Amino acid sequence: MNKPQSRLRKYSRRAFLIGATAIVGGVAFGTYALKRPHDNPLEADLAAGEAAINPFVKITSNKITLIAPHADKGQGVQSAQAALIAEELDVELDQVEISFGKPAAAYWNTAMAGELAPFMSFDEGFAARTTRSALGAVTKVMGLQGTGGSSSMPDQYEKLRAAGAVARETLKAAAAKVSGVPVAQLKTARGAVQLPDGTELAYTALAGAAADLDPVTEVTLRDPKDWRLIGKPMQRTDIVAKSTGTLTYGIDLKIDGMVHAAAKVNPRQGGAMLGFDASAAKDMPGVQQVIEVQGPITERAADGSLTTRSGPVGVAVIANNTWRAFQALEAIDIEWGKAPYPAEMDGHWQVLSDSFTEERLDTDWRKDGDVDAALEGAEVLEAEYRAPYVAHAPLEPLSAIVRVDSDGAEIWAGHQMPRFLQMKVAGALGLDDQEKVTFHNQFIGGSFGHRLEFENIMVATEIARQLPGVPVKLTYSREEDFAHDFPRQIAMSRSRGAVKDGKVDAWDLQIAMPSVLASQGARLEQPVVGPDAQIISGAWNMPFDIPNLRVRGYKAPALAPISSWRSVGASSNGFFAEGFFDELCHAAGADPMMERLRLVNNPIHRKVLETVADMSNWGSELGPNRGRGIAMVESFGVPTAEVIEVTATEDGIKIDKAFVVADVGQIIDPVNFENLMQGGVVWGLGHAMNCEITYSDGMAEQSNFDSAEAMRLYQCPEIFIKGLENGDKIKGIGEPPVPPAPAALANAIFAATGTRLREMPFANYVDFV
Amino acid sequence: MKLIVNGTERQVEVEDDMPLLWILRDELGITGVKYGCGIAACGACTVHVDGEAMRSCQVTADTLEDGMEITTIEGLGTPPALHAVQSAWVEHQVAQCGYCQSGQIMQAAALLAEIPNPTDEDIDDAMSGNLCRCGTYPRIRAAVKTAAQTLQEA
Numbered sequence: 001m002n003k004p005q006s007r008l009r010k011y012s013r014r015a016f017l018i019g020a021t022a023i024v025g026g027v028a029f030g031t032y033a034l035k036r037p038h039d040n041p042l043e044a045d046l047a048a049g050e051a052a053i054n055p056f057v058k059i060t061s062n063k064i065t066l067i068a069p070h071a072d073k074g075q076g077v078q079s080a081q082a083a084l085i086a087e088e089l090d091v092e093l094d095q096v097e098i099s100f101g102k103p104a105a106a107y108w109n110t111a112m113a114g115e116l117a118p119f120m121s122f123d124e125g126f127a128a129r130t131t132r133s134a135l136g137a138v139t140k141v142m143g144l145q146g147t148g149g150s151s152s153m154p155d156q157y158e159k160l161r162a163a164g165a166v167a168r169e170t171l172k173a174a175a176a177k178v179s180g181v182p183v184a185q186l187k188t189a190r191g192a193v194q195l196p197d198g199t200e201l202a203y204t205a206l207a208g209a210a211a212d213l214d215p216v217t218e219v220t221l222r223d224p225k226d227w228r229l230i231g232k233p234m235q236r237t238d239i240v241a242k243s244t245g246t247l248t249y250g251i252d253l254k255i256d257g258m259v260h261a262a263a264k265v266n267p268r269q270g271g272a273m274l275g276f277d278a279s280a281a282k283d284m285p286g287v288q289q290v291i292e293v294q295g296p297i298t299e300r301a302a303d304g305s306l307t308t309r310s311g312p313v314g315v316a317v318i319a320n321n322t323w324r325a326f327q328a329l330e331a332i333d334i335e336w337g338k339a340p341y342p343a344e345m346d347g348h349w350q351v352l353s354d355s356f357t358e359e360r361l362d363t364d365w366r367k368d369g370d371v372d373a374a375l376e377g378a379e380v381l382e383a384e385y386r387a388p389y390v391a392h393a394p395l396e397p398l399s400a401i402v403r404v405d406s407d408g409a410e411i412w413a414g415h416q417m418p419r420f421l422q423m424k425v426a427g428a429l430g431l432d433d434q435e436k437v438t439f440h441n442q443f444i445g446g447s448f449g450h451r452l453e454f455e456n457i458m459v460a461t462e463i464a465r466q467l468p469g470v471p472v473k474l475t476y477s478r479e480e481d482f483a484h485d486f487p488r489q490i491a492m493s494r495s496r497g498a499v500k501d502g503k504v505d506a507w508d509l510q511i512a513m514p515s516v517l518a519s520q521g522a523r524l525e526q527p528v529v530g531p532d533a534q535i536i537s538g539a540w541n542m543p544f545d546i547p548n549l550r551v552r553g554y555k556a557p558a559l560a561p562i563s564s565w566r567s568v569g570a571s572s573n574g575f576f577a578e579g580f581f582d583e584l585c586h587a588a589g590a591d592p593m594m595e596r597l598r599l600v601n602n603p604i605h606r607k608v609l610e611t612v613a614d615m616s617n618w619g620s621e622l623g624p625n626r627g628r629g630i631a632m633v634e635s636f637g638v639p640t641a642e643v644i645e646v647t648a649t650e651d652g653i654k655i656d657k658a659f660v661v662a663d664v665g666q667i668i669d670p671v672n673f674e675n676l677m678q679g680g681v682v683w684g685l686g687h688a689m690n691c692e693i694t695y696s697d698g699m700a701e702q703s704n705f706d707s708a709e710a711m712r713l714y715q716c717p718e719i720f721i722k723g724l725e726n727g728d729k730i731k732g733i734g735e736p737p738v739p740p741a742p743a744a745l746a747n748a749i750f751a752a753t754g755t756r757l758r759e760m761p762f763a764n765y766v767d768f769v
Numbered sequence: 770m771k772l773i774v775n776g777t778e779r780q781v782e783v784e785d786d787m788p789l790l791w792i793l794r795d796e797l798g799i800t801g802v803k804y805g806c807g808i809a810a811c812g813a814c815t816v817h818v819d820g821e822a823m824r825s826c827q828v829t830a831d832t833l834e835d836g837m838e839i840t841t842i843e844g845l846g847t848p849p850a851l852h853a854v855q856s857a858w859v860e861h862q863v864a865q866c867g868y869c870q871s872g873q874i875m876q877a878a879a880l881l882a883e884i885p886n887p888t889d890e891d892i893d894d895a896m897s898g899n900l901c902r903c904g905t906y907p908r909i910r911a912a913v914k915t916a917a918q919t920l921q922e923a
Contacts, residue, residue: 073866074864074865074866074867074868074903076865235862236862236864238867239858239859239862240848240851240859241848241867242864243851243855243864243867243874244801244842244843244855245800245802245841245843245871246843246847246848247867248800249868251803251804252800254798260795285784321787322791322794322795322804323787323788323790323791323795326807394868394902395803395805395811395813395866395869395900395902396803396805396866396868397805444866445803445866445867445868446866446868446903448902475804477807478805478806478807478808671862672862675863675865675908676865678904678905678906678907679865679903679904679905680904681904682903682904682906683902683903683904686904704806704808704810705805705806705808705811705900706810709810709900710900710902711904711906712898712900713893713899713906713909713910714894716904716906716910718907719907
């Protein structure tokens with residue numbers, strides 16, 4: 001039986017390389033595959049007679065398994081990935097098992113780096129100008145198997161359909177061999193090859209024959225008009241489990257012999273743990289052990305430079321129950337060292353305020369006309385905008401199960417960057433090969449960027465290192481989750497603008513923030529060089545031909561550690577840009593929608609604006625104390641426009657309606673699309689209203705949902721969604737609805753009340769009902 | 770102490786101050802009930818105690834009485850036999866990450882048991898203590914209405 005297996009290994013690897021490149025043609029995937037052959041990660045577990053036709057399809061005598069390597073944190077991408085394969089493979093989603101697969105280079109995300117790069121989607125001229133940027137570094141840091149940057153569908157759209165088609169044609173070839181009927185007379189449907197006489201050969205029955213064949217790589221992807229699944233409403237494969245409490249999230253998982261752990265790491269992030277007294281905790285019910293946690297300590301030198309060393313950073317309790325571990329941890333007195341960033345918010349804002357200097361200039365990619373000349377002698381409108389730190393706070397608190405053995409580690413957790421996770425853990429344990437870290441990805445109860453980080457994994461690994469052979473389940477309390485978030489960047493913008501003849505004429509927009517990429521890179525020990533596109537994303541690429549426009553980004557020094565927060569730089573910059581643009585429109589005496597329509601510089605964005613104007617019946621009378629605001633931001637290549645309607649009631653602002661239009665090129669599932677769009681608007685509005693993380697004494701002051709609650713159901717407006725498909729490339733929708741929401745809300749509040757909001761959260765200035 | 774959990778008698782011996790949430794999750798292994806905040810600010814841990822929706826993170830062992838009936842999402846309905854509220858949740862495809870939805874569904878079921886035909890205001894009042902970070906609120910509203918209709922027609 002050895003021979004077929006060894007042949008299969010060879011063939012399946014070739015299938016991946018030749019199949020994918022020959023079919024998909026010139027896309028980046030082919031380039032990667034040619035330059036860097038990746039093993040098919042499914043081969044290692046195959047028995048004789050089982051076929052792994054490529055890294056995404058595995059068929060055994062009783063099961064068809066589709067591999068959906070992008071992490072599902074609620075965006076429904078497991079279903080969407082399976083549907084792409086199933087569309088070509090001719091299986092129904094209720095006939096297959098879907099697996100996240102294991103970490104493997106073959107699941108390299110080919111779209112993520114591209115989406116992080118500073119390419120303006122509608123102007124290739126800008127791309128040429130900026131290719132010297134951080135793209136290389138970004139790719140290195142982020143481009144491995146990963147989920148983020150709204151990149152899942154751009155990455156997988158062709159790759160997975162191709163994988164399904166190669167598998168289908170190979171199964172047909174196997175059926176031809178078995179039955180003697182020529183391939184041309186064979187059809188496929190519902191997981192079976194159909195012979196002309198009506199006989200059906202199940203794919204599972206063909207697994208052995210397919211394993212002996214060279215995969216068929218000469219296939220053509222189906223014409224979209226023949227699609228059964230893509231573009232039509234689907235039932236998400238996880239929806240019944242998620243409606244019945246039967247889905248197992250990482251936090252629900254149990255491993256035989258597992259102990260429960262809770263930990264406190266210095267809430268002054270990066271600070272040391274100076275000492276602790278656990279005498280009261282040790283005798284509490286169920287407590288088995290109290291452990292000192294080692295980790296990276298960051299120190300700031302007098303010149304502001306940061307150095308990192310290893311040392312005690314926290315304390316963990318091992319108990320026989322999560323709650324008992326939490327309780328015992330509360331009974332421990334711990335002395336914490338200083339934070340490597342300003343202890344109070346004034347210090348953080350001061351750093352940003354001082355960063356608008358030539359030395360800090362990071363990017364000046366948008367220079368239209370002559371701003372300096374246009375502002376000279378004009379009546380200049382000036383404004384400063386601010387965006388605070390904000391927590392991710394996914395509802396499922398962070399957790400991880402880790403078992404460390406003498407020759408490796410096994411990890412169960414939900415994570416967006418499995419390859420980096422392996423690398424980090426291998427490094428911490430001194431393992432010579434990251435493949436010695438086995439990772440089992442889990443369904444994720446929300447991320448919004450937090451599960452790109454490794455804190456929970458590393459603390460769990462550190463505890464498990466001290467309990468060899470024992471699976472340790474670390475569960476974060478909500479308070480620890482808040483204290484150890486890496487929040488959205490704090491950011492500030494300064495605008496100077498002028499109007500002429502009733503039109504917006506000149507605008508000098510400057511944005512300062514610490515670099516998210518640099519903060520992430522430091523934790524990965526991957527120095528990031530070159531400009532960070534996120535510092536100006538959502539602003540520099542505004543699709544408006546203002547005669548004199550300059551957008552500059554300033555990279556502030558590192559402050560509190562920060563990370564990607566749903567839509568990253570655009571989450572603050574969309575507010576800065578579209579808020580001040582509204583101010584300029586009003587200064588010009590122009591209607592904010594008409595002025596945007598006058599200045600919009602390409603047909604795709606114009607259509608988005610026109611559609612939202614139509615939907616919202618822009619220009620119609622709203623009545624007293626009411627107002628509407630418009631904002632349009634492009635992020636992750638998706639032009640998204642939102643109109644918000646509000647009423648100023650006696651008790652505060654009521655958000656009545658939201659109209660949202662985005663162009664994503666191709667909608668995979670209109671139901672999930674609508675849900676994600678609505679969720680993005682709720683996210684954008686809710687955090688703009690009432691969320692911030694403020695540091696005092698070096699610690700986050702907000703520790704739970706009573707002090708950072710975002711939007712509640714009673715505050716949720718009616719949200720009307722329209723997706724357009726005029727763009728020529730497929731784009732993701734996880735993030736793009738977020739950036740326009742704060743500005744559209746601020747602009748609506750101005751229209752209703754005359755109060756201009758320039759700093760989030762707005763609840764610090766107005767009440768909401 | 771004896772509790773009737775999802776119709777089954779379960780023996781529980783724990784500290785007085787252990788919350789029902791952790792009795793269910795860590796002592797009885799019932800994980801459909803979720804930990805989200807521990808301070809009754811998110812509603813993910815909502816279960817029915819003698820038919821009433823409660824935040825199980827706030828119900829300590831010493832306040833439970835022998836023979837009390839506890840219903841979690843697993844006891845409301847199952848994949849082959851969905852409760853009307855769960856059916857509506859599937860039909861409207863409410864869940865994104867789904868982590869809050871056990872609590873949302875238990876809260877909605879309790880609302881409809883009390884008010885079979887809730888107004889928009891009733892729904893807002895009953896459901897606003899349940900946080901959804903993914904922002905599925907528009908679908909929750911629609912699903913509650915569908916479930917109300919189904920239950921009334923039954």
